[in-house]
Amino acid sequence: MSFMQSLFGGVSRELIGLDISSSAVKLIELGRRGDRYSVEAYAVEPLPLNVVVDKQLTDPKLVGEAIKRAVARAGTRTRNAAIAVAGSSVITKLINMSANLSENDMEEQIRAEADQYIPYPIDEVNLDFQVLGPSTKDRSVVDVLLAACRKEQVEQRIAALDIAGLTPTVVDIEAYALENACQFVTHQMPDGGRDKTVAVVDMGASMTSLLVLHDLRTVYTRDQAFGGKQLTEDIMRFYGMSFEEAGKAKREGNLPETYQQDVLDHFLADMAQQIDRSLQFFFSASSQHGSVDQMILAGGCASIPGVEGFIQERLQIPTVLAHPFAQMAVASRARPQQLALDEATLMIAAGLAYRAFDETD
Numbered sequence: 001m002s003f004m005q006s007l008f009g010g011v012s013r014e015l016i017g018l019d020i021s022s023s024a025v026k027l028i029e030l031g032r033r034g035d036r037y038s039v040e041a042y043a044v045e046p047l048p049l050n051v052v053v054d055k056q057l058t059d060p061k062l063v064g065e066a067i068k069r070a071v072a073r074a075g076t077r078t079r080n081a082a083i084a085v086a087g088s089s090v091i092t093k094l095i096n097m098s099a100n101l102s103e104n105d106m107e108e109q110i111r112a113e114a115d116q117y118i119p120y121p122i123d124e125v126n127l128d129f130q131v132l133g134p135s136t137k138d139r140s141v142v143d144v145l146l147a148a149c150r151k152e153q154v155e156q157r158i159a160a161l162d163i164a165g166l167t168p169t170v171v172d173i174e175a176y177a178l179e180n181a182c183q184f185v186t187h188q189m190p191d192g193g194r195d196k197t198v199a200v201v202d203m204g205a206s207m208t209s210l211l212v213l214h215d216l217r218t219v220y221t222r223d224q225a226f227g228g229k230q231l232t233e234d235i236m237r238f239y240g241m242s243f244e245e246a247g248k249a250k251r252e253g254n255l256p257e258t259y260q261q262d263v264l265d266h267f268l269a270d271m272a273q274q275i276d277r278s279l280q281f282f283f284s285a286s287s288q289h290g291s292v293d294q295m296i297l298a299g300g301c302a303s304i305p306g307v308e309g310f311i312q313e314r315l316q317i318p319t320v321l322a323h324p325f326a327q328m329a330v331a332s333r334a335r336p337q338q339l340a341l342d343e344a345t346l347m348i349a350a351g352l353a354y355r356a357f358d359e360t361d
């Protein structure tokens with residue numbers, strides 16, 4: 001499997017989106033009829049602590065077993081999967097190449113010259129490229145987007161999928177998957193996102209990803225090492241609980257009455273500050289944009305009661321929780337009630353599942 005081809009297209013129609021994140025393995029399969037999408041299957045399988053750390057699979061076997069359980073629970077027969085690697089493990093570069101080269105010649109030339117573009121030995125990376133079109137400056141050359149990913153990043157994931165009997169037919173980048181998922185929340189944007197600046201914030205266990213769209217196109221992305229794990233650790237420390245106890249109590253709301261003042265308010269203030277800081281980076285990086293019309297919160301931290309009100313008040317930006325499946329039919333096999341509880345954590349999985357409908361093959 002070539003990383004590059006798989007990154008940009010060429011897939012079969014039946015495909016599972018599989019997000020291997022730090023707290024769980026998340027699987028979703030979508031269907032499409034006309035322009036209506038449906039959820040055909042889904043499962044979330046928690047992962048043991050420290051099995052996925054900084055996007056590295058420290059134990060592909062344990063991850064593989066969790067994927068296997070997720071596939072069984074989802075009850076799907078589909079065995080092709082789209083997975084993602086973190087943007088931080090991928091280097092992308094825009095290069096120019098002669099417009100009259102064939103795809104094969106181009107690949108050969110890129111391989112031969114790769115060391116000019118990539119700071120790693122060629123045999124340690126998976127390479128992919130996509131011709132974007134004629135260069136605006138010089139019509140005799142085309143703009144080519146080159147992407148290189150450390151092989152180990154892909155290989156760890158393939159090893160885990162292998163244990164679960166899945167074939168990775170698409171390897172995407174997380175930020176692209178999140179961008180693809182944004183089409184499922186346009187119903188929550190003013191004017192469907194047209195001409196608007198919308199910030200989507202995915203607050204997971206260890207990472208907060210900000211994606212800013214303008215007129216439905218990505219204009220900015222930023223990852224920060226901040227997430228719900230921090231809140232769990234604060235709870236552990238304050239009430240003397242184990243990590244598991246604290247995580248469970250947090251999700252079930254089973255904490256002392258003083259939890260809000262003791263712990264939660266500090267965490268929320270921190271979170272608001274982190275998001276605000278990322279937005280300030282965006283504003284300073286982009287002179288055309290000075291404000292955000294709408295914020296959409298996703299990830300497990302979006303389940304913290306009252307989080308959207310808190311963020312809205314602090315940042316003075318209209319804020320809602322992501323409902324990516326609100327306009328989809330949900331098969332009974334996909335357990336609609338449970339799905340509704342998990343939906344904000346499934347943005348990346350949904351963006352990956354969307355690759356089943358690639359137009360490029």
Ligand SMILES: Nc1ncnc2c1ncn2[C@@H]1O[C@H](COP(=O)(O)OP(=O)(O)OP(=O)(O)O)[C@@H](O)[C@H]1O
Nearest residue numbers: 021022023204205206207228229299300301303345
């Ligand atoms: N009801 C809840 N209240 C508070 N926190 C919650 C709730 N439900 C889930 N979380 C927290 O959300 C986090 C998991 O979210 P999510 O599934 O988005 O993370 P992830 O995708 O595994 O992490 P990452 O993307 O950082 O690798 C955990 O820290 C979990 O404790």
Ligand SMILES: [Mg+2]
Nearest residue numbers: 021204205299
């Ligand atoms: Mg996540």
